[in-house]
Amino acid sequence: MSGGTKAVVAVIPKHHPGKKQGMHKHAILRSALDNRQLFTAMAAHNPLCARLAAEAGFDGVWGSGFELAASYAVPDANILPMSMHLEMMRAIAAAVAVVVMEDKTFPKDTSLRAGGRQELVSIETFQGKIGAAIDACQDSNLVIIARVEALIAGLGQGDALRRAYAYQDAAANAILIHSRQKTPAEILSFIDAWKGRIPLVLVPTAYPQLTKSAIAESGKVGIVIYGNYAIRAAVGVMRRVFGHIRRDGGIYGVGKPPYRPSAIS
Secondary structure, X not given: OEOOEEEEEEOOOOOOOOOOOOXXXXXXXXXXXXXXXXXXXXXXXXXXXXXXXXHHOOOEEEEOHXXXXXXXXXXXXXXXXHHHHHHHHHHHOOOOOEEEEEOEEOOOOOOOOOOOOOXXXXXXXXXXXXXXXXXXXXXXXXEEEEEEOOOOOOOHHHHHXXXXXXXXXXXXXXXXXXXXXXXXXXXXXHHHHOOOOOOEEEOOOOOOOOOHHHHHHOOOEEEEEEOOHHHHHHHHHHHHHXXXXXXXXXXXXXXXXXXXXXXXX
């Protein structure tokens, strides 16, 4: 059994270059990928996060299993039932534009966990899962992304490329290549080596030096996902506010609008 699925909800602010009058959200994302227009998604775990991401101008929202798990104070290790993830997605939007499938065994450890269990299913098994997802799809514009965890598992670029090409052959629409290296060198090497016909997807959580403009220059990346920042921001601010109230014995300075983060730093 593979490690599970996640979803990207197409929010599509009005400025998005792929948007046309009357175009369905799924079709907008598909058009952006086909035309190599870089699509940016912010992670979210509830409707408020999703609304704020849309207000900020992101093109889509990544329904984050990590953020959902963190909001329940448990590790991202398939502890919460899939039904909770589905309920989160229903709360965020009526429909999703992307389904992301990763080639780990179930249950999984989060990719960035030091010393975590990173076991992958066979290429043939995962090709079958991609095929089953495509056969079950009722919307021709729904995008299926295959998430390759070979670099995370320490199997090297060669194995990562073999898996990516095999998943492309199984009719995946894009390849999410993941790395936990602290610099973008490993990812840039993979991008340079990738000669496939479908776009790549990046999650630059571990290597924040890689900017949107640098990613776009490759011409090979279709989606960049900013993972976990909603929950990080929320936790950081709550800690500072709670600490401020405990130190001062009250809410003066944090309870009056406008809210000033500098007042509690």
